Amino acid sequence: MTFDATITQDFNQAVSREWLETNNLGGWASSTISGAHSRRYHGLLVAATRPPVDRQVLLSKLDETLIIGGQRHDLGCNQYPGAVQPQGYQYLTQFRRDLFPEFTYEAGGVTLRKTIVALAGENTTLIQYEVLAAEASFTLELLPFLAGRNCHDFRHADDSSQPDFTRTDDVFQIRPQPSSPDLFISVPGATYEPRSLWFYQLEYAVEQERGESTHEDLFSPGSFSLPLDLGATVQILVSTSSPAGRDAAALLAQEQQRRTALLPPNAAPDSLQRILTLAADQFIVRRGADLKTVVAGYHWFTDWGRDTMIALPGLCLTTGRLADARLILQAFAESVSEGMLPNRFPDSGEAPEYNTVDATLWFFVAIYHYRQASGDDEFVRETLLPVLLDILAWHQRGTRFGIHVAEDGLLSAGEEGQQLTWMDAKVEGWVVTPRQGKAVEINALWYNALRIASALAYDFSSPEKGQEMEAQASQVFAAFQPSFWNADLGCLYDCLPPDGLPDASIRPNQLFALSLPFPLLTGERAAQVLAVVEKHLYTPVGLRSLSPEDPRYQPIYEGSLRQRDGAYHQGTVWSWLLGPYVDALLHVYGPDLGRQKARQVLDALTYHLREAGVGTISEIFDGQAPHRPRGCIAQAWSVAEVLRVAVELQTE
Numbered sequence: 001m002t003f004d005a006t007i008t009q010d011f012n013q014a015v016s017r018e019w020l021e022t023n024n025l026g027g028w029a030s031s032t033i034s035g036a037h038s039r040r041y042h043g044l045l046v047a048a049t050r051p052p053v054d055r056q057v058l059l060s061k062l063d064e065t066l067i068i069g070g071q072r073h074d075l076g077c078n079q080y081p082g083a084v085q086p087q088g089y090q091y092l093t094q095f096r097r098d099l100f101p102e103f104t105y106e107a108g109g110v111t112l113r114k115t116i117v118a119l120a121g122e123n124t125t126l127i128q129y130e131v132l133a134a135e136a137s138f139t140l141e142l143l144p145f146l147a148g149r150n151c152h153d154f155r156h157a158d159d160s161s162q163p164d165f166t167r168t169d170d171v172f173q174i175r176p177q178p179s180s181p182d183l184f185i186s187v188p189g190a191t192y193e194p195r196s197l198w199f200y201q202l203e204y205a206v207e208q209e210r211g212e213s214t215h216e217d218l219f220s221p222g223s224f225s226l227p228l229d230l231g232a233t234v235q236i237l238v239s240t241s242s243p244a245g246r247d248a249a250a251l252l253a254q255e256q257q258r259r260t261a262l263l264p265p266n267a268a269p270d271s272l273q274r275i276l277t278l279a280a281d282q283f284i285v286r287r288g289a290d291l292k293t294v295v296a297g298y299h300w301f302t303d304w305g306r307d308t309m310i311a312l313p314g315l316c317l318t319t320g321r322l323a324d325a326r327l328i329l330q331a332f333a334e335s336v337s338e339g340m341l342p343n344r345f346p347d348s349g350e351a352p353e354y355n356t357v358d359a360t361l362w363f364f365v366a367i368y369h370y371r372q373a374s375g376d377d378e379f380v381r382e383t384l385l386p387v388l389l390d391i392l393a394w395h396q397r398g399t400r401f402g403i404h405v406a407e408d409g410l411l412s413a414g415e416e417g418q419q420l421t422w423m424d425a426k427v428e429g430w431v432v433t434p435r436q437g438k439a440v441e442i443n444a445l446w447y448n449a450l451r452i453a454s455a456l457a458y459d460f461s462s463p464e465k466g467q468e469m470e471a472q473a474s475q476v477f478a479a480f481q482p483s484f485w486n487a488d489l490g491c492l493y494d495c496l497p498p499d500g501l502p503d504a505s506i507r508p509n510q511l512f513a514l515s516l517p518f519p520l521l522t523g524e525r526a527a528q529v530l531a532v533v534e535k536h537l538y539t540p541v542g543l544r545s546l547s548p549e550d551p552r553y554q555p556i557y558e559g560s561l562r563q564r565d566g567a568y569h570q571g572t573v574w575s576w577l578l579g580p581y582v583d584a585l586l587h588v589y590g591p592d593l594g595r596q597k598a599r600q601v602l603d604a605l606t607y608h609l610r611e612a613g614v615g616t617i618s619e620i621f622d623g624q625a626p627h628r629p630r631g632c633i634a635q636a637w638s639v640a641e642v643l644r645v646a647v648e649l650q651t652e
Contacts, residue, residue: 014092043059058180061076064143066105068110128235128236147176164196190224263278287303296635305332310362313640358421377459414435450469451518492529510532602646
């Protein structure tokens with residue numbers, strides 16, 4: 001994807017588009033096309049110091065200046081209250097996103113191309129400069145901005161003495177703050193000039209929109225200078241470990257080869273499958289020494305059980321990364337406690353949190369798809385099936401947060417002050433959508449878990465277990481429609497609370513009765529549910545979380561944390577739901593008309609790949625047109641579900 005000067009030299013257009021490079025550890029390099037940071041999370045080296053968590057913004061920026069014939073041309077860009085200075089975006093003639101983000105600048109007769117690469121498996125960012133045109137020799141000056149803080153925090157100037165670089169050959173070393181790791185910068189052939197400067201009140205516009213703190217101070221200890229000529233190439237390594245003696249060109253070639261090997265063969269450069277295959281790679285990261293997990297979203301999420309299991313088929317199975325899928329399933333199987341998968345692993349490495357009812361049930365669905373894709377019966381039989389059977393036993397006798405099987409066989413969950421489903425917004429003790437009792441998608445998942453475990457038990461020589469779970473699944477099937485069917489609206493109730501009337505909110509959760517491997521609705525009722533969802537919830541970028549006709553509907557996601565969380569599942573659009581929506585289209589309309597409608601759904605989304613996070617899919621969008629992207633610029637299950645159905649439509 002290429003953006004010309006009509007975008008790159010329009011500040012508002014350029015600052016609204018972000019690029020992201022990740023390192024498969026949980027760290028990243030990221031900013032806007034303009035070069036001005038718009039979030040506290042932007043940085044040139046954001047290191048995952050305990051992969052995949054404890055992310056530290058070490059080097060925030062490395063702003064460039066071209067000194068040509070004694071005249072300075074600042075390529076950097078920063079936003080301050082009421083001002084943008086310098087305005088280097090005016091020299092940016094092209095931004096291109098393919099394997100890596102590339103920036104082309106033209107100033108004073110010099111054309112300079114910059115490529116930024118996060119190297120897989122290490123906290124290292126490589127920045128390459130190539131001189132494509134130059135009438136004479138010139139100097140490239142580089143000004144580092146240091147942060148040295150947790151990615152969720154801000155840095156502010158203080159009176160304490162600030163560090164300077166120490167130098168060994170071409171490697172410069174500094175500790176940005178006493179609590180941060182050391183930062184190493186390899187700048188071959190550079191001259192370093194110490195010059196302590198604070199840059200005050202850098203303004204992050206997106207934080208302001210989100211009702212958060214907005215300003216930060218950053219420190220620069222000095223600048224690097226490099227003489228350059230036509231045809232010159234300079235490769236700079238920024239890392240948490242010394243890059244002394246490393247061949248930057250070889251590292252770049254190695255990363256280029258790694259990413260190229262991920263790509264589907266014969267896919268067009270601008271195809272949805274190719275773009276999203278590269279995006280999918282950004283979420284699969286290391287957990288511990290030898291396991292894998294999935295970062296739920298950039299820039300602030302860690303790995304969440306629910307998101308991981310929903311995303312696993314699209315991220316790993318449709319891309320042929322079966323070994324990664326196995327390591328992810330193993331990591332979460334080892335984390336099961338009292339029949340529950342973790343909801344999330346906190347960012348600073350604390351003990352996992354288990355406040356979820358659906359992550360555990362999605363685990364069954366992920367295993368079902370893994371077995372279908374891999375045929376890895378030994379791993380499923382020996383490692384995973386015992387865990388699944390233990391999970392079912394815990395659910396039968398009851399586990400945390402009131403999760404238990406009711407007399408009618410349906411699964412009930414929830415207690416005061418807890419939010420256990422994917423609609424899990426909670427702020428200042430306020431649970432926005434508690435959904436206590438029997439939630440519709442939870443019981444669709446419960447039915448699928450029983451059917452999947454039953455089939456595995458039969459296949460792996462446990463017919464008694466298989467028969468027992470088959471009988472439980474039949475009980476769920478028999479109870480589901482009489483309990484959940486809303487004859488007045490021609491769709492399903494969203495939740496059956498322990499006391500009181502059924503919740504008739506029109507939400508997308510009812511889709512899972514159609515879209516999972518073992519559907520609970522077919523025929524006319526399935527068509528009615530799909531029609532209600534399409535009428536009330538469908539948008540080109542996903543499904544609304546609540547009908548606009550509901551008095552609680554919130555059309556815009558912005559403002560303070562309380563305002564945003566109040567809108568999160570009360571009308572906000574979620575793009576990951578396009579996956580189950582396409583599954584439901586195929587289920588209701590069949591392979592021919594269903595595929596035609598599904599392709600229209602994907603075609604309607606593609607414009608979004610050129611806004612917000614370029615080449616990836618955002619977490620959420622406003623409920624009302626123009627459906628402005630919000631939340632994380634890159635969300636694992638958003639990318640995964642769209643990629644999954646795109647590949648399925650292409651291969652069927």
